[in-house]
Amino acid sequence: MQFIETRGNDGIKPSSVTFSEAILSPSASFGGLYVPVQLPTIDTAFLEKHLNSHYKTLALDFLTTFGIDIEEDVLQAALDRYDGFDDPKNPVPLSEIEEDCCVAELYHGPTRAFKDMALQPFGYILAKLAQKRDENYLIMAATSGDTGPATLETFKNQDNVKVACLYPDGGTSDVQRLQMVTEDAPNLKVIGVKGNFDDTQQTLKELLASEDFKAELQTRNIKLSAANSVNFGRIIFQVIYHIHSYLEMMRSGKISMGEKIYLVVPSGNFGNALGGYYAKKAGLPIEKILISSNVNNILTDWINKGEYDLNDRELVLTESPAMDILKSSNIERIMFDKFGAARTRELMENLASEGRFKLAAEELAKLQEDFAASYSDDTECEKEIAKYAQKGYIMDPHTATCMKAYETLREKALPTVIYSTAEWTKFSPTVAKSLGHPVDGDIEALQWVTENTNVSVPPMIHALFHKPIVHTVVVEKDAIKGEMLNFL
Numbered sequence: 001m002q003f004i005e006t007r008g009n010d011g012i013k014p015s016s017v018t019f020s021e022a023i024l025s026p027s028a029s030f031g032g033l034y035v036p037v038q039l040p041t042i043d044t045a046f047l048e049k050h051l052n053s054h055y056k057t058l059a060l061d062f063l064t065t066f067g068i069d070i071e072e073d074v075l076q077a078a079l080d081r082y083d084g085f086d087d088p089k090n091p092v093p094l095s096e097i098e099e100d101c102c103v104a105e106l107y108h109g110p111t112r113a114f115k116d117m118a119l120q121p122f123g124y125i126l127a128k129l130a131q132k133r134d135e136n137y138l139i140m141a142a143t144s145g146d147t148g149p150a151t152l153e154t155f156k157n158q159d160n161v162k163v164a165c166l167y168p169d170g171g172t173s174d175v176q177r178l179q180m181v182t183e184d185a186p187n188l189k190v191i192g193v194k195g196n197f198d199d200t201q202q203t204l205k206e207l208l209a210s211e212d213f214k215a216e217l218q219t220r221n222i223k224l225s226a227a228n229s230v231n232f233g234r235i236i237f238q239v240i241y242h243i244h245s246y247l248e249m250m251r252s253g254k255i256s257m258g259e260k261i262y263l264v265v266p267s268g269n270f271g272n273a274l275g276g277y278y279a280k281k282a283g284l285p286i287e288k289i290l291i292s293s294n295v296n297n298i299l300t301d302w303i304n305k306g307e308y309d310l311n312d313r314e315l316v317l318t319e320s321p322a323m324d325i326l327k328s329s330n331i332e333r334i335m336f337d338k339f340g341a342a343r344t345r346e347l348m349e350n351l352a353s354e355g356r357f358k359l360a361a362e363e364l365a366k367l368q369e370d371f372a373a374s375y376s377d378d379t380e381c382e383k384e385i386a387k388y389a390q391k392g393y394i395m396d397p398h399t400a401t402c403m404k405a406y407e408t409l410r411e412k413a414l415p416t417v418i419y420s421t422a423e424w425t426k427f428s429p430t431v432a433k434s435l436g437h438p439v440d441g442d443i444e445a446l447q448w449v450t451e452n453t454n455v456s457v458p459p460m461i462h463a464l465f466h467k468p469i470v471h472t473v474v475v476e477k478d479a480i481k482g483e484m485l486n487f488l
């Protein structure tokens, strides 16, 4: 399988690359991204074959069908990382919360967020490639809370790889911050940035596209890659759990083969939703993908009106910080798929120069064939958390944004899978507040929620409060590059 570029080719970079090249060097021509030339087919035969498969068997078959240039023993070992999840046989359990609605819990890995689903195996593969080639890599990650911890966890103590993780100071939950600043390994650098997530991601994208920065790194014998969903190595693993969810719905008798379902995806950088879109395009019976946001609802406008406008918006800090994003990376891959490279380049260049673009009516109609969107503010989310707690299910604030999408966007009465992207333990003060017991800090909130509901706190979350803080650097945006070079 070859990979091509969302904004076309500049005549300098190769016109297509292999999977390993795309993940080791994820910046494509004109600042674009890599996408596969085609997708494998997920047909009835494929689904039937995996009705009783272990998650790892399904994943290996999907990756093999994709035809990526990674040896099978490396893929096997990468997938063995799922053995460290709560239930190795089923890393993504589904819980029924309504008769026609299940929550797919993507957070049962080491950092309690869906990012582990991709970063655990992807991190293994990237590090192995670097080691086999005897090359050294700086892996950059920009995070609004979940990607950072998962990146540090997957790459810690890996030979040939150093990580620079950028987070917005004050823009994550306390648990998310602690997960990063207490992660101690000689190959990890965590940098707090005075700014918001978009500032950190903008820096990452600029450095990734900068030939000068890459040349500077080359003098130290280091190459540059990224752990965010701009890297297709993340996306490929984010397709698989959508297939798994469908199979789980079949296994539990909620659907029969071929019956369509809705997916509801809380979205920021749109990698999770893109995975669902690719699964749908490959043949998984999905009616539509319903996108939920918080008040940083630029994706809602993109899908409902065809408008993507940064000009009259300020990024707002919310109780669902992982979605506090305005410059969403993967809309580009969707637009490439629907409108082609030339139009994608034009739209993305308009966004860069004018801060906005608008889709034509027929383009919007194409987008709406696959997506619908809504958003919820913090108060609405708190009500949903309280409502489902009463029914015995504790959800985090990102998952809570999905409930409005589930309640209002479905045009047909079809079974629905909602994606829970993070465990409530990362946002316990919001959960306690939603349940009518506002408290000051995480320790008290975790204790109160566990004493008053049916959930428990995993040991790695408890342990965070006793670990020494090893990363204390907080810098202005302009100082990020220098800070990373000092580390190297």
Ligand SMILES: N[C@@H](CCOP(=O)(O)O)C(=O)O
Pocket: 142, 143, 144, 145, 146, 147, 148, 227, 228, 229, 230, 268, 269, 271, 322, 323, 329
């Ligand atoms: N929501 C993310 C932001 C980065 O997204 P990614 O999927 O591109 O890594 C976070 O929690 O860090």
